[in-house]
Amino acid sequence: MLENTSQTTLPIYPQLLTPLPGPKTKALIERDTAYISPSYTRGYPLAIASGYGAMVTDPDGNRFLDFCAGIAVCATGHSHPEVVRVIKEQADKFLHMSGTDFYYDVMADLAERLAKSAPRTEAEGGEPKKVFFANSGTESLEGAMKLARYHTKRKKLISFYRSFHGRTYGTMSLTASKSIQKSRFSPLVPDVLHAHYPYFYRDIFKSATPDDCAEACLDYIENYLFKMVTPPEEVAAFVLESIQGEGGYVVPPAKFLVGLQALAKKYGILIVADEVQSGMGRTGKMWAAEHFGSYEPDIICSAKGLASGLPLGAIIARSNVMDWPPGTHATTFGGNPLSCAAALKTMDLLEGGLMKNATVQGDYLKSRLMPLKDQFDMIGDVRGIGLMLGVEIIKDKASKEKASALRNQIVDECFEQGLVILGCGENTIRFSPPLVICQEQVDCAIDIFTRVLKKHAS
Numbered sequence: 363m364l365e366n367t368s369q370t371t372l373p374i375y376p377q378l379l380t381p382l383p384g385p386k387t388k389a390l391i392e393r394d395t396a397y398i399s400p401s402y403t404r405g406y407p408l409a410i411a412s413g414y415g416a417m418v419t420d421p422d423g424n425r426f427l428d429f430c431a432g433i434a435v436c437a438t439g440h441s442h443p444e445v446v447r448v449i450k451e452q453a454d455k456f457l458h459m460s461g462t463d464f465y466y467d468v469m470a471d472l473a474e475r476l477a478k479s480a481p482r483t484e485a486e487g488g489e490p491k492k493v494f495f496a497n498s499g500t501e502s503l504e505g506a507m508k509l510a511r512y513h514t515k516r517k518k519l520i521s522f523y524r525s526f527h528g529r530t531y532g533t534m535s536l537t538a539s540k541s542i543q544k545s546r547f548s549p550l551v552p553d554v555l556h557a558h559y560p561y562f563y564r565d566i567f568k569s570a571t572p573d574d575c576a577e578a579c580l581d582y583i584e585n586y587l588f589k590m591v592t593p594p595e596e597v598a599a600f601v602l603e604s605i606q607g608e609g610g611y612v613v614p615p616a617k618f619l620v621g622l623q624a625l626a627k628k629y630g631i632l633i634v635a636d637e638v639q640s641g642m643g644r645t646g647k648m649w650a651a652e653h654f655g656s657y658e659p660d661i662i663c664s665a666k667g668l669a670s671g672l673p674l675g676a677i678i679a680r681s682n683v684m685d686w687p688p689g690t691h692a693t694t695f696g697g698n699p700l701s702c703a704a705a706l707k708t709m710d711l712l713e714g715g716l717m718k719n720a721t722v723q724g725d726y727l728k729s730r731l732m733p734l735k736d737q738f739d740m741i742g743d744v745r746g747i748g749l750m751l752g753v754e755i756i757k758d759k760a761s762k763e764k765a766s767a768l769r770n771q772i773v774d775e776c777f778e779q780g781l782v783i784l785g786c787g788e789n790t791i792r793f794s795p796p797l798v799i800c801q802e803q804v805d806c807a808i809d810i811f812t813r814v815l816k817k818h819a820s
């Protein structure tokens with residue numbers, strides 16, 4: 363059993379006591395439906411009454427194994443006792459003062475910790491970092507857009523197809539994941555262009571290797587976008603996920619990121635790395651960008667796992683890039699003291715063993731998923747790093763046709779057997795459990811997943 367988790371003496375397997383949803387969950391969903399905005403995308407009827415580690419319990423006492431972690435947020439597991447303890451201690455001191463106008467130690471402590479955690483290579487002369495705190499992923503990206511424009515005095519931004527950066531106007535303009543997300547919301551923020559992110563499994567350039575795919579994507583930017591659409595001198599930043607999340611858990615070849623950095627340097631363009639989903643230890647390193655050789659983004663955006671479930675976002679930038687003067691950007695709640703305390707403890711736990719566990723269990727999970735690709739014609743691709751793994755569901759290997767309805771059915775049926783997973787992209791299933799999971803739980807998840815796949819195998 364894993365050390366350093368909040369679940370060492372508690373049950374680690376799912377247990378279903380009622381048909382799903384049970385009566386209390388059903389009543390909750392009826393109340394919710396009457397009053398909650400219909401814009402949310404709840405796929406199956408899971409309600410949570412409590413959670414610990416990788417387990418969540420619904421109002422009817424049914425226990426589920428959580429391989430989604432509140433959309434890759436609960437990095438240290440649900441209600442890790444150490445995280446809860448520091449939140450309570452901070453709550454007894456003060457809840458809010460606003461870092462916009464005043465100072466407090468947990469905010470400065472966390473800024474120092476994050477600044478020192480960001481990739482810092484000789485290529486940039488070891489330039490130190492500075493941090494701006496926001497409340498969410500979208501706010502971090504929104505701030506990074508402003509910072510990139512402010513610093514470069516340029517207007518244009520280039521993001522990538524299938525990317526997801528949030529739903530406020532700036533980030534919605536960057537996002538190119540599902541068109542429904544932009545439906546009837548125009549006009550968007552102008553001067554945002556989109557380029558191709560290397561997705562070798564479905565490469566539109568039909569490249570022979572992932573590196574060829576990376577080159578084709580870079581060539582598109584330099585020889586099409588920069589020659590036919592915009593002069594590079596007008597571009598403030600490339601904005602991209604280090605590993606695409608909502609778009610389908612797509613891992614780029616290092617050649618792409620390193621090549622993009624070279625292109626950016628050539629034309630004085632910044633690189634904004636969206637690490638909202640891929641960061642905070644999920645891939646076995648603090649930032650997914652660290653997996654890709656000499657790649658060093660100018661600005662990193664974080665949120666989700668940063669405070670183990672409390673709302674917090676961060677923009678981490680080289681100090682010579684974060685050069686905006688007082689008054690240019692601020693927020694009342696950003697850097698809330700409870701969230702900062704939770705984030706400091708989260709970083710302790712990540713560095714104290716959970717990042718290592720993400721690598722160990724991630725490798726193990728991948729080694730259990732890979733053979734399923736050979737066993738089932740409906741699995742087209744298994745990809746990812748650490749505990750950010752995606753499985754692409756297709757009609758069959760001959761056609762590679764995306765099987766979105768089947769993907770949804772598999773996700774629903776896993777839930778009916780006590781495993782909580784989520785889809786991403788059009789036809790991918792994501793495995794993004796809390797980083798506290800143990801091998802027994804990986805085996806349990808694979809058993810359930812395999813049982814469900816067998817039901818659909820022809």
Ligand code: PLP
Pocket residue numbers: 433498499500501503526527528529603607608636637638639640665666
């Ligand atoms: N960026 C990425 C990569 C994300 O995955 C998300 C959310 O899923 C966001 C930004 C937006 O974060 P939030 O929902 O906290 O605004």
